[in-house]
Amino acid sequence: xxxxxxxxxxxxxxxxxxxxxxxxxxxxxxxxxxxxxxxxxxxxxxxxxxxxxxxxxxxxxxxxxxxxxxxxxxxxxxxxxxxxxxxxxxxxxxxxxxxxxxxxxxxxxxxxxxxxxxxxxxxxxxxxxxxxxxxxxxxxxxxxxxxxxxxxxxxxxxxxxxxxxxxxxxxxxxxxxxxxxxxxxxxxxxxxxxxxxxxxxxxxxxxxxxxxxxxxxxxxxxxxxxxxxxxxxxxxxxxxxxxxxxxxxxxxxxxxxxxxxxxxxxxxxxxxxxxxxxxxxxxxxxxxxxxxxxxxxxxxxxxxxxxxxxxxxxxxxxxx
Amino acid sequence: xxxxxxxxxxxxxxxxxxxxxxxxxxxxxxxxxxxxxxxxxxxxxxxxxxxxxxxxxxxxxxxxxxxxxxxxxxxxxxxxxxxxxxxxxxxxxxxxxxxxxxxxxxxxxxxxxxxxxxxxxxxxxxxxxxxxxxxxxxxxxxxxxxxxxxxxxxxxxxxxxxxxxxxxxxxxxxxxxxxxxxxxxxxxxxxxxxxxxxxxxxxxxxxxxxxxxxxxxxxxxxxxxxxxxxxxxxxxxxxxxxxxxxxxxxxxxxxxxxxxxxxxxxxxxxxxxxxxxxxxxxxxxxxxxxxxxxxxxxxxxxxxxxxxxxxxxxxxxxxxxxxxxxxxxxxxxxxxxxxxxxxxxxxxxxxxxxxxxxxxxxxxxxxxxxxxxxxxxxxxxxxxxxxxxxxxxxxxxxxxxxxxxxxxxxxxxxx
Numbered sequence: 229x230x231x232x233x234x235x236x237x238x239x240x241x242x243x244x245x246x247x248x249x250x251x252x253x254x255x256x257x258x259x260x261x262x263x264x265x266x267x268x269x270x271x272x273x274x275x276x277x278x279x280x281x282x283x284x285x286x287x288x289x290x291x292x293x294x295x296x297x298x299x300x301x302x303x304x305x306x307x308x309x310x311x312x313x314x315x316x317x318x319x320x321x322x323x324x325x326x327x328x329x330x331x332x333x334x335x336x337x338x339x340x341x342x343x344x345x346x347x348x349x350x351x352x353x354x355x356x357x358x359x360x361x362x363x364x365x366x367x368x369x370x371x372x373x374x375x376x377x378x379x380x381x382x383x384x385x386x387x388x389x390x391x392x393x394x395x396x397x398x399x400x401x402x403x404x405x406x407x408x409x410x411x412x413x414x415x416x417x418x419x420x421x422x423x424x425x426x427x428x429x430x431x432x433x434x435x436x437x438x439x440x441x442x443x444x445x446x447x448x449x450x451x452x453x454x455x456x457x458x459x460x461x462x463x464x465x466x467x468x469x470x471x472x473x474x475x476x477x478x479x480x481x482x483x484x485x486x487x488x489x490x491x492x493x494x495x496x497x498x499x500x501x502x503x504x505x506x507x508x509x510x511x512x513x514x515x516x517x518x519x520x521x522x523x524x525x526x527x528x529x530x531x532x533x534x535x536x537x538x539x540x541x542x543x544x545x546x547x548x
Numbered sequence: 549x550x551x552x553x554x555x556x557x558x559x560x561x562x563x564x565x566x567x568x569x570x571x572x573x574x575x576x577x578x579x580x581x582x583x584x585x586x587x588x589x590x591x592x593x594x595x596x597x598x599x600x601x602x603x604x605x606x607x608x609x610x611x612x613x614x615x616x617x618x619x620x621x622x623x624x625x626x627x628x629x630x631x632x633x634x635x636x637x638x639x640x641x642x643x644x645x646x647x648x649x650x651x652x653x654x655x656x657x658x659x660x661x662x663x664x665x666x667x668x669x670x671x672x673x674x675x676x677x678x679x680x681x682x683x684x685x686x687x688x689x690x691x692x693x694x695x696x697x698x699x700x701x702x703x704x705x706x707x708x709x710x711x712x713x714x715x716x717x718x719x720x721x722x723x724x725x726x727x728x729x730x731x732x733x734x735x736x737x738x739x740x741x742x743x744x745x746x747x748x749x750x751x752x753x754x755x756x757x758x759x760x761x762x763x764x765x766x767x768x769x770x771x772x773x774x775x776x777x778x779x780x781x782x783x784x785x786x787x788x789x790x791x792x793x794x795x796x797x798x799x800x801x802x803x804x805x806x807x808x809x810x811x812x813x814x815x816x817x818x819x820x821x822x823x824x825x826x827x828x829x830x831x832x833x834x835x836x837x838x839x840x841x842x843x844x845x846x847x848x849x850x851x852x853x854x855x856x857x858x859x860x861x862x863x864x865x866x867x868x869x870x871x872x873x874x875x876x877x878x879x880x881x882x883x884x885x886x887x888x889x890x891x892x893x894x895x896x897x898x899x900x901x902x903x904x905x906x907x908x909x910x911x912x913x914x915x916x917x918x919x920x921x922x923x924x925x926x927x928x929x930x931x932x933x934x935x936x937x938x939x940x941x942x943x944x945x946x947x948x949x950x951x952x953x954x955x956x957x958x959x960x961x962x963x
Contacts, residue, residue, distance in 0.1 A: 261705070276582060318889065322896035327643060327705070331835055332888040340882025346876045470706050505724035507812050512717035515710040522710075526702035546562065 230372045232498040233491070238380050238386030240490030241387040242267075242447035242481075246468025247475060247482045248391045249439030254472060255398060256431035257411035259331025259540045262315050263439050264335020264465025268471035269457050270308040270440025270448040275348055275455070278448075282352035296356045297382065300444065308440020311337060320428045323542040334465070339457040345455045357453025360445070383445040388483060390438055395480035407431055410538035414543040424543055442468065467493075470518040473525060476533040489514055504535045554611075559904045560805035572898045577889065580857065583890030587883035591865065595872040607869020610860045616867075618751040623859035624852070625751075625758035626813065626821070630837035631757075631851045632765045633809035636802045637690075638838070639846050641782045642697065646708025647834030649715035650807045651826070654718050654814020657685035658742065659825040662818075663726060664740035674742055676882065679815050686811020687804050689715065694803030712834070716827045723825070744820040754820055761809065766848040777804055780952050808897070810834075837852075838885075841893050858884060910945040 246263055253260045260266070277300035293297065315333055318324040346404045398404040406533060409417040410427045418424050443461050446452070471489055475482035496502070496510040525533060588599040588606075596601070630647050637644040644650075658678040665674055689711055696702035747753050769775035773825050777798045780788045788795050814830075822829050835857060844850030865880035 314889065318893055322893050323900075324892045324895055327840065328839060330894055331645075331838060332885055332892060335832075335835060335839075335881060335884035336887070339878045339885055341876035343876055346878060374903055465707075467715075470710065473703065473706070503724075503728075505721050505728070508717050508721040508724060512714055512721075515713040515717070518710045519707055519714075522701070522702050523696055523705050526696065526700040539622055544561075546560075 230375055232253050232494060234375045234379055235364035235497070236494045237376070237487055238384055238449060239381075239494050240440045240486035240489070240492070241384040242450065242464050242469050243471050243486035243489050244387040244391055244482060245356050245442030245445060245463055246439045247462075247471040247486060248387070248479045249435040250443070250472045251435075251475070251477055251482065252308065252394055252398075252407075252438065253432050253435035254477060254539055255536055256428045257317070257414060257536055257538045257541065257543070258319060258428060258432055259314055259326050259330070260312075260333075260432060260435065261327055261469065262311060262333025262337065262436075262470055263330075264462035265440045266308050266311045266436045266460045267420070267443035267446075267468075268337040268341035268466045269311050270304045270451040271443030271456075271461055272344045272442040273304040273307030273440065274300035274447055275287070275350075275353070276344065276521050277301070278353055278356050278453075279348050281430055282356075282502070285352075286352060288352045288355055291355050291359070293359050296359045300356065300448065301441070304440050304444040305437045308443075309433050309437045311440070312436025313429075315436065316432040319542060320425055320432070325545060326540055328541065332406060334462065338462050338545035341458045342459070345458075350453070350455070351358070353448075353453030355453075357448045357451070361452065361458045381445075381449045383441065383449050386441070389430055391479040391483050394438075396415045408536070411538060414538055415501060415545075418543070424545075428543075439468070467514060467518065470522070471534075474518075474521045476525075477535060489517075559902050561578045561902050564899060564901050570773070572705050575894050575897050578888040580887060580896035583887035584861075584883075585894065586890070587861075587886040590881060590886065591868055591883065594876075595874055597868075597872055599628045604869045605862070605871045606864025608871070609864045616863070618749065620789070620856075620859050620863050622754055622821070623863060624855045625754045626817070626832055627837060627840060627858060628758045628852055629685055629754075629761060629813045629816065629853040630810065630833045631841045631855060633806055633813060634837055634847075634850060635765060635774075635841045635846050635848065635851065636778050637738075637806040638841055639782050640671050640683035640778045640802050642799060642803065643693070643705040644690070644693075644708050644794070644803070644806055645705055645838065646689065646693065646829045646835055647810050648712045648832065649708070649834070650810035651710070651814045651817070651830045651834060652715045652719060652748065653680040653685040654811030655680035656722060656814070657811065658815045658818040660722070662742040664897045670808055670843075671743075675744065675819060677864065678742055678819060679812070682811040682815035682818075683808045684811070686809070686814060688807070688809040690803045690807020690810065691800060694800045696888070698799040719825065719827045742819055743823065745818075750820070754816060754875070756814060757812075762848045762852060762906075769846075774798075774801070835887045839888055843888075857887075861887060 229450075236524040246267060249266070250260060250263050271296050271467065278296070280303075282288065282291070311333055315329055318329045319326050360383060363382045363385070364378050365382065395405075398408065407415065407427055409420070410422060410424055410431075414424050442464065444457060446461060446464060455526055467489060469486050471482060474485045474489075492514040496507045496515060499510060502510065563687070563722055584603075587598065590600050592599040611617055630651060633643050633650075633865060634647045658681060661674065661681045665677060667676065690708075693702070693704045693707040693711065694729055696707065697704045744753055747756075767779065774928040777793050780791070780793055781798050785795055788798070811831075813884060816827055818825060840854040841851055843856045861884045862880040865883045869876060869879055
């Protein structure tokens, strides 16, 4: 049971990265449906970085922890941000429809990730996966407490730190205030002298970079460096977008909702006694629960639990 | 992005009024060709074959033999059918991302009919039952999100999307129930039961369906009261209410229709094309169809062209792979997506025109620090249609010149 919860918390990092990134983007008024593609790009960026690092070594035994962690992470960030650049160029500068652009990004990201995965040699990925997975040397002595709090790889803690940081920035700082203003009422924000374009670009790119790490985490930490299908990563991306609604656009709440989805997602592995067909039904749960959450939030629909007012709308100063 | 410290922009963007009819078409054509070439250069970098030769391969793959042409037409027809299915929903601004799932449950329903009734009914009756099952299943899958959207304004984008995954899990559940070993033995039923009669060759029937449905949908959307209500709700819910349209009813009715056509596509897939049932048999057509419908501005005739283009891209790219002897199943997706980016981007140049400021500067123009050479003094363009490559990388340039740098950095970056 403890290990099930620990596994779920670990899993939740993928959702947390994805949803934090999407929250930041949505706060600026952009509904990025490309998050699944961005996460695929993040994962495959990690793979490219890992490959470059491994191929620069004489053999796998020379892999050392720090570069093996940082190089894939950097490549992940670069590729994921590039997707963010492309998305914001199309939607902010060219004012393309956000949903269509997002879907195209998702198609591209998943396709590109599969493409690279097909040609990239994966020696050493297992070892790098282990570096991602193990941060603290031993937690056995601490028992259940240790397993619940100190058994994770660095990315899990990074996800939580980023979520808390994003929450603080959104709530407490001037930048956060401006960002929210841009998402709520760009015309007003524009009138007060906030650079809408800059904020929207930055939020989308930073959001994409964060979301991309979710893919990287799932690839190296959760899956131990063996490639999960692009479809699997995309599914995480879509769930992350749903978690944003569940967390009512608050990164700190997203920590808990991500854990809940982590539990749901891991449930089928926990129920070892279930037959295969039962497992497919359990595998349906995260999606069914998401639907229920959508329904409940729309029925309850309190004032506080609303998306940014101009979410999904592109801003064109001369169209006011 | 240029910093906004200088308040005098170098250019400004205005909405185009009515333009000549051919201009949008030319802009789109340029975008498609540009996107195609970026895709080809990507493929060329990968296969190390001259891109023009690759273009030849693509045409060969799409039109090379009679069979290839039929395959191309079949792909076009299937994609067009899904696009036709979603178009009423999208015209209503109901973001039905769940066409994949609605089609998949359609497939499942047909399979269920075959599994339980194959030895009890003659072929024509079995086909009829399959079709009814599929239509019903698609309708159910489509109408559930619609009901909640109509009643409580539940977010339909995510709802329909989640229904896709539920459908996938449902299919794998049923398959495991039928074949607990995990072996998909469905072929043995299909060798004898539930197959559509062949008219001439296996492709013509699907083409007929596509043509008939496209024409019908065109008529439905443009000539009937229902179609008018759909557009009205899409334009403005308040106006619709004001003129007495029952918005809830329209949403639910339209999604019933949309889901039913998706279910029908599922029936066609099972009975006339794949003769099997798997979780991946819809193959993302639901997503591609959205882009197809949107690119065609929801006009069924243009949708046929857009479907043909997508089918050409994917068939052609597959041919590149087989002719260069390289196996990488994902290349068609990448090339198609690249072309999509260009078309999405080019809409801007259709809707807006860029006008440069006349030289009455009271303050210096924004410091164009990342400008490359000629950008500094863009002369006054009469019609802002083809601005030169000027400073901010984002803001202007024609789709052709413009998207090239972005895409190439992107393509070049990662290989």
